[in-house]
Amino acid sequence: MLNEKYTAMIRNDGYFAELTPDNVPNMADVIEPAVLKGNTAVTGMLAPLVIAYGTDLVSEPPKGWADLWDERFTGQLGLYKITNSAATMMAMWAGEHFGSGRDDIETAVAKFKELGPFPQIGYSAQLTPLLSQGQVAVAPIDLGEVKAMQEAGIPIDYVVPEEGMLVFDHSFSVFENSADKRLGFDYINFALSPEIQLSMAENWLIAPTNKTVELPEELQKWPL
Incomplete structure (x- = not known):
């Protein structure tokens, strides 16, 4: 598996x-x-991949993947390392959205550099504590982690990206x-x-x- x-x-x-x-x-x-x-x-x-955000830290939630590049989220993002398939999917999306297509990795890398600095996390279980503790305010994460945080009383909500959900x-x-x-x-x-x-x-x-x-x-x- x-x-x-x-x-x-x-x-x-x-x-x-x-x-x-x-x-x-x-x-x-x-x-x-x-x-x-x-x-x-x-x-x-x-496992659906959504955009989670701290409701106590974000007054205007993102609507989709492109909003991660909005300056209001500068320094507040957490993202996956490229070794995680979520980062690969996001890179392909960025190549298609900002560049010439899904294979336009050069454009994707350049666009992600614009988001720095941000913590790069290998797994969702490592990203959840950063969201829970307010160290990051916005992050892509699998839906099950959002459910677990909400059940623990963490002020977290999520959006299904308007461009489409990754999985x-x-x-x-x-x-x-x-x-x-x-x-x-x-x-x-x-x-x-x-x-x-x-x-x-x-x-x-x-x-x-x-x-x-x-x-x-x-x-x-x-x-x-």
Whole structure:
């Protein structure tokens, strides 16, 4: 299980076994976009990426990604390191929005330099304390972290960026030559089961990819 960003780089090299409803029965119930190239992977977890902000620190919330470049947020941002897939997605967005396209990394890097200085964080769990303590006022972060902070009484809210929401996608694969392929298939089937998909949604706001999952009313307010 990895962010698809990493496994996509070796997906054409024959490392992964084909996933079908025969070896992973719950594959029959996943949404079509979740079945990845050649049936060699399935997206089992989707974590929405939103823009969080401290309600006690920000009087005018950002509306979207482009607002991060507004001077009112200078020195108040927290961002992911480029090794995190969120930073890669944001760089591609910046290349497309400010430059010639998603591959215009030179423009993206130049635009992110304009935002400095800002703390660069490897993982959401490292970014959450900075938001909670008011060390940063605005940051992209996965939706589940916002829920946890709000439940802890932290004055945090979020916006779904008007340009569109980014998503952490976690894909599952089984190595073709693994001695324990059956265990791998069973684990993926477990992760795709309606019970586990619902549990992940309820606890961490992970959007289900199993289309048979019905979200309870209390989750309807979240953009899953």
